[in-house]
Amino acid sequence: MNKWLGIIIFITVIILLLFIPFKSTLVFYEKNTDNIAAYIPLKSGEMFQIIFVHSIHLTDVTEKYELIKDNQIKQSEMIFSDFGIGMPYEVKEHEKIFYEDGFYHLINMDNRFDSMKIRNGKTVSKHRFVWNEGNKEHKIKFNDYFEPGAWFTVKHDNLSMLDLWKEVKIHE
DSSP states (O other), X not given: XXXXXXXXXXXXXXXXXXXXXXXXXXXXXXTTSSOEEEEEEOOTTOEEEEEEEOTTTOOEEEEEEEEETTTEEEEEEEXXXXXXXXXXXXXXXXXXXXXXXXXXXXXXXXXXXXXXXXXXXXXXXXXXEEEXXXXXXXXXXXXXXXXXXXXXXXXXXXXXXXXXHHSOBOOO
């Protein structure tokens, strides 16, 4: 009897490990669905950047984010070289802006999101994703994982072992 109880407990633990979401990740969901397009293992406190070429100015814009508790994403900084359409037009009370080496740095931002809608550029498709793993910085091109013009909902979410095995992990 003890042998069968041990086997049942072992199988139950394996099933739970496969299906219970436990791994903190940044997930790219296709459009407005629950279909995972790709993910990257990141946890609260870790930062990432999205760099894109502004479709009018044709200059790089860097947005810096941090994963925070309650599965939120916090935008903390924006770096850009030109003002205009789609760029910040005011500085909030707690934010600061300065100009250095040809770029404006808008810092101390505290924009929090449960999710973000992101489109991989279609006309100017040069989005990049940057993150740190240990002391090493990694960078990938969105086009290596996503079709130009594709829409995504990006969330700080937990994935199960089964999701981690079957979905596309972003890596350098």
